[in-house]
Amino acid sequence: MQEYWLILVSTILVNNFVLVKFLGLCPFMGVSRKPETAMGMGLATTFVLTLSSVCSYAVNRYLLLPLELEYLRTIVFIVVIAFVVQFTELVVHKTSPILYQALGIFLPLIATNCAVLGVALLNVQAQNGFLQSALYGFGAAIGFSMVLVSFAALRERIELADVPLPFKGNAIALVTAGLMSMAFMGFAGWVEG
Amino acid sequence: MLWICLLFAILGVILGYAAFRFKVEGEPLVVEIEALLPQTQCGQCSFPGCKPYAEAIAQGKADINQCPPGGEVGVKALADLLGLDAKPLDESFGIEKEKKVAVIVEADCIGCTLCIQACPVDAILGAAKYMHTVIASECTGCDLCVEPCPVDCIVMSPIKPSVLNWQWPEPIQNRH
Amino acid sequence: MDLDGVIVFKGWNLKGGLNLEGHKDLSRQYSIINTAIPNELIYPLVDRSGNVQTALVKAGERVLKGQVIAGSKGVQGTLLHAASSGLVKENEWRMIAHPSGLKSECLIIATDGLDECCPVDEPVDYTQLSAADICEKVHQAGIVGLGGAGFPTAVKITPNNVRTIDTLIINGVECEPYITCDDRLMQQYPSEILLGIQVLLRALAIENCVIGIEEDMPEAIEAIQKAIECSGFNQIQVKVVPAVYPAGGERQLIYQLTGRETPNQGFPADVGVVCQNVGTVMAVYQAIVKGQVLIERVVTVTGMGINKPQNMWARIGTPIKDLVSQCGGYNGPIERLIMGGLMMGFSLPDDDVGITKATNCILVATSKEVTKSSEAEMQPCIRCGECALACPVNLLPQQIYWHSQGGAHQKCQSFGLFDCIECGCCDVVCPSHIPLVQYLRASKSKVFLKRREDEAAMLAKQRFERRDTRKAQEKVAQEQRIRLKKLALVKLQKESASSPVKMQDKS
Amino acid sequence: MNFTWASAPHIKPRDSVSKIMFKVLLALLPSIFLLAWFFGCGVYINILLATSTALIAEAMVLKLRGRAVLKCLKDLSALVTAVLIGIAIPTLAPWWVVVLGTFFAIVIVKQLYGGLGFNLFNPAMAGYAFLLISFPQEMTAWAMPESLNVWLFSDIIRLIFSVQLPDAMTIDGITMATPLDVVKTQVAMNPYSDVTVLPLGIETLFAQGWGWLSLSYFVGGLWLVQQGIIAWQIPLGILSALALISAGFYFYDAQTYTSPLFHLLAGATMVGAFFIATDPVTAATAPKGRFVFGFMIGVLMYLIRVWGGYPDAMAFAVLLMNIAVPVIDYYTQPRVFGTRR
Amino acid sequence: MREGFQRSLFMALVLGAFAIVAIGMVMWVFYASKARIIENERAALVKQLSELLPAGSYDNDIVNDTVNWIEPDLAVGNPLTIFRFRKNTRPVAVVIPTVALGGYNGKIKLLVAITKEGVVSAVRVTSHHETPGLGDKMEIERSGWINVFKGKSFKALPESQWKVKRDGGVFDQFTGATITPRAIVQAVKKTVVFFEANREALFLPEQIKD
Amino acid sequence: MTMWTQYRQIITGGLWTNNQAFVALLGLCPLLAVSNTLINSLGLGLATTMTLVCSSVTVSVIRKIIPSEIRLPIFVLVIAAVVTAIELMMKAYFFELYKVLGIFIPLIVTNCAIIGRAESYASKHSPPKAFLDGLFMGLGFTLALVLLGSVREILGAGTLFSDAALMFGESAASWKIVLFEDYSGMLLAILPPGAFIGLGLLIALKNSMDFQFKLHRKVFSVQPLDKGN
């Protein structure tokens, strides 16, 4: 039980994918202009990340390992992920056009959100089991969404602040992300690994 | 290898089916975009009216900064809706001007009805050979009637400030 | 304070509010004086809330005192009466009592000094009148709320079967600094006010009435109390409210006195209350019992910039400068001329402005009393939250301000922009000297403008679409016509050889 | 006649930002003296360095941006930031540590966002965290109280500016770990050490001066509360959270976990609760939100102190909660009069 | 419906075809470079191992003279592959891969070379996530600190002294980062304990399976 | 538009005006994660450029024969194949570098810049243009990486070109420049916060340079800018 809690704490806070591990940064910067869309992106990512974490675990365990094709891991994972994403995209497009438009090019980019492949690869590296893989993906996504939504809310405030001209927009957003990452260093040492 | 190709093929089948099953008809987004456009119907955005422009935006064929009457505020609203960065108005489509209304100098009007045909929102009243007038409250200030008038009797005049349209001014900010 | 039968409120049970220095002694000890007839009476043909008044008299016409000279239409229509006899002049663009300081079309009466009245209705016994009669008479007398907003009183007291009213609240709080007109009115005319209340109670068909008076007006409390004892109208209660600004705000007062919270989208009537200002009650008394229409009201002319501050019965339409001169004129350099109170009044660039029914005070302020705009340099908001603590409506003014200065006016609404009563408490306490209220007002203006524009855009769109379909139909019809013509032509050519007779049938 | 136009209310304002900042500085004054008493006059040098850096840096940025320099400096907020940094940094840290930290705080954390009122993160704490992360060695140079008796002012100056020690002294000899440091390195982070009994009690805390210092912050803070300058919800939140959680763990296992009183009096708890977390600009703004903000800081402080990599957690807890402020603000809007929620 | 199925079948074919081409290509590269990769990895291993003992002190094929061991204390889960060094078939030393757990950030992987006599001859860090610039002083490329273990043994240094100085032992810590050295000292000590306990068995020729 | 202006646009776009790292903010993860030293940056930059070129050209070649519903999986498949091949080859020929760049080689697959270019450029243009675009987008990305890497290395460790031997062989070991002796290093610069803040500062620098350019262009607008070839 404790092991599972540790996985969650580790992925959400200590080794936050965005701020500490540097994964999933592009959507982090790109879909954080409004908290509402950030929330949508967070949901979509959580769904995709958990699902593809599990799928890639299964593919690795039942296909690649038995066939001794580990070197094809990247290629297979990425296709499985692309599939999960495109499937999600189709469904979202049908059911929520606004969310679809808001996520814009970022829904396809979830596929290329390196967090997704990162989760899959890190799972294999850590030799995580099924439940661990699922939790790892889920925790990473929750950490991602949490940081994304707060970041979006912060950016909304920056938007109205008197920021020097060259810093307006992405530059100050990155500085903010840096300060957030600095704050997250406070979690360092909580859990190993 | 065969196994993997088989896996991919199965995924392909599912995707193909999903694409068919979840096909989206129409773009509800157009309605939302159009609601943000000023409906001046002036065509400055290079489209014949606000709706065509909205459609073009939804399909990604036009940028969001092409509507001068909407101005910076309009661009920002569009950017918010679409989750994009706001940007300055594209000046090649015109610049944001103070809103005006058309006034027909009645003495000069010859009643040619050309302006009636030009007005996209039916804001001009009149009949052939009779003096025409602009219904000020319905005029969007699009300028389109000025050009066709053969005797140049339509002038665009600024809206007069009065207690009825007066707005509380924002305090003068001393930081900029 | 220990007055018999008076319930003293210990705490201010609302959040926020301010203890302000009253400055009421400037004018409070003098009794209300009558004023001379001014040379000119100025009536704007538009009121503060944008209702347009239509003139009912023509230029050159002679009008008598009390004659209807203008009126607005609609359910909330009101009437305007001449305050003295004289000749109607051509309408002129004059500065009006409006925060914009802009000019607007005004109806002007050149008085003739005769003060000749039109025939007055015989005074009737109000106990014989039905509720509908009272409403009608109140309407005919041109009575609107004299507490500040100028809402037609007849509308407020018209029986409405959807909402049941159980309490009439009389607003005698007068929480704004400097103003003492209601105070004086209650001191000098307590029994008239009680009679006015009886009329209103009758119109509303209820028994229950509470008069709210601020604790720092002991004479008024005593006077009303005495009058109640004498008249035996024991169902009228006096409740003393603490001297907290803005205790006189309608919703705040209702909550103070009854514990009922008026819903933000609704009206006092939704919680069973009608709230009237003391001055309005006086006007109702004069209209129903005395048969007089509303042509004058009590105005406090005060401030350190005036030689003799006092209250006066002023005819509606009297230019401010006339009132000022009857108070001994200006006293030294004047920083600002304010119509209304220190907290909610608006400044006027000129004193040639006619007073309106809603004018309760003319505050002639020196630089000792008010800020010079340059003096209070604005600094960025430090989010200290003082403004939120002071806000009686429990808003977060700093958040609304933040979004409004960034142009996110729609977002302001989600923070309750339209629940703001513009009381100014937040503004006063802000250490960064941010003119919060002005920001909020500007933001409200912007939202209104946006609404107006959106509406116009929708209509424009509809007309555009209608025109489009019409054009399309025309085009189709045209094409049809051309095709038919062509067809006919071809046929004609074909058939012309064989049988020319049939062609005639076709056409 | 012509009169000025202005929007209501016309009444004169009462307070001003510089007055508020001045009062905060005033409330810090006794603690500064106490700090110097216990840990040497290095603290004066720190504060001096920090304030001059802050003023120069702020003036520089304002000048570059073409803003009114004097008017902005007059608000004294940079001074508060600088003084807090000066207090937080160990008394014997080299001069460039103070200068770098203050520069980071003022330029990156405050002015890049537009200066007073616009920054999202507490500048002083961001500066402190920056130093703690960047120069962990220099940031632990707290002088030992007893070693100071033999020190001359010139020795301290020499140490701070050229990192030269008086003869026959080593840096390890004159510095000591702070009580929280000791707890951390001896117990929490060393699963293999033989230490099973807590090395420190409240007595040590007072003997080394930390306890008295905390009390002085507490008193100064209470004065600010009484003056209506800081929102009481924040200190209450922090202190109650810290007390509650530490009491829970303490009564569960008094061998490994230190007592609530220790947590309340050690390290930056008091100065943090009353002077740092209360920075109005970067804290939550609604009353309820302020309590949540404070409470969460308390929780995070405890967790980071006990399980994190850093001995004291105030800076990180505050910065972490700064991230959450807009979200807290969103969810803790007070109920507007006349609405139901 | 039918149309949908046909289309999906078509897409499956396209995707499958692409997959075959792409995977074929990768496989071709894989087989073409396989030998070199294995060689590289082997060379890297040899290089790593050879740095741990003086050249010439052994003459066996160190990469292949291994024994697998299950020792949960040293590595989590997997069997360790322990390398043996021999000269003239006589045991000289072993290299034991170890994991240090108490590090600042994650596991620190080590190789510990111990001579037949129980003397540590060298320690190397093979992978870690400690803070660059702080915890990474344990890398041989950055500082010589890791050489403090050279020549240490339980004979020369009683077990209770295997601690960093701050904890009352003899090993230096690097200022500003005590946690990393502490973890490594613990891990090396643990390894020596393990070696002392299994000294004989470690050099047995046949592989021992637990 | 002449051929040359088109190509020039592609080039300036890749290097400056539409720089994937500075402007489009794509490919951030490897950018920030690997840029703690100059050499690491250079290595990843070159690997990324190689991948970008190969994948862009391939996508451009096959762009007409793939159905849009499955274009993403196919692009991804192409990129993944290219990366895996490059990874294997690096393992075979630059083993040391491979060890340094570690997990980020497979992650090049998901470098958003690569799929971003495939989707928004290569799938709409001819192979030569796609090649050029890929090349210069890659070089622009490398430029960003190298800049960030240098800044972080200088601030964080006080050196430049440390570990050059990993990439350029033993002879490069002497390239290392120690800028400050005895510098204890500003750790923040090489830790995650330093990466974010560093990139933020670089972007601001680029913005203010753009402002300057604009100013100058306005001042000198009398002279024609395009002078032949």
Ligand SMILES: Cc1cc2nc3c(=O)[nH]c(=O)nc-3n(C[C@H](O)[C@H](O)[C@H](O)COP(=O)(O)O)c2cc1C
């Ligand atoms: C559009 C509108 C409708 C109103 N309807 C009613 C009503 O039906 N019943 C009522 O008692 N008051 C009604 N009021 C009056 C207000 O509740 C209130 O008394 C008036 O605005 C003056 O209040 P104030 O001076 O506090 O602003 C209405 C006001 C407005 C603006």
Ligand SMILES: Cc1cc2nc3c(=O)[nH]c(=O)nc-3n(C[C@H](O)[C@H](O)[C@H](O)COP(=O)(O)O)c2cc1C
């Ligand atoms: C902040 C504020 C303060 C007010 N203070 C008073 C007051 O002191 N006395 C008063 O009669 N009306 C005051 N009003 C106006 C009342 O809200 C309300 O309009 C009036 O009592 C309704 O009565 P009427 O329709 O007879 O004017 C105030 C309004 C506001 C918004």
Ligand SMILES: Cc1cc2nc3c(=O)[nH]c(=O)nc-3n(C[C@H](O)[C@H](O)[C@H](O)COP(=O)(O)O)c2cc1C
């Ligand atoms: C950013 C950062 C990274 C750190 N990384 C390490 C590390 O890699 N290894 C380590 O032992 N301690 C690390 N620490 C912990 C502290 O620097 C410090 O070592 C610990 O509090 C004990 O310090 P001491 O050596 O002064 O006793 C790190 C601290 C910071 C601020």
Ligand SMILES: Cc1cc2nc3c(=O)[nH]c(=O)nc-3n(C[C@H](O)[C@H](O)[C@H](O)CO)c2cc1C
């Ligand atoms: C009660 C109070 C506490 C403050 N605390 C801090 C603080 O912890 N850190 C800081 O940099 N500035 C502090 N300031 C100063 C100022 O608010 C701060 O520099 C702003 O964040 C600058 O925008 C404080 C000011 C006040 C009034």
Ligand code: SF4
């Ligand atoms: S420019 Fe704007 S207002 Fe004019 S037609 Fe286009 S969208 Fe409509």
Ligand code: SF4
């Ligand atoms: S009247 Fe003229 S300006 Fe006004 S809407 Fe019609 S065409 Fe446009």
Ligand code: SF4
């Ligand atoms: S009182 Fe002024 S400074 Fe304080 S929060 Fe409100 S607006 Fe901001």
Ligand code: SF4
């Ligand atoms: S003016 Fe509005 S926001 Fe300010 S205190 Fe009054 S009600 Fe609240």
Ligand code: FES
């Ligand atoms: S590179 Fe774009 S999300 Fe990681």
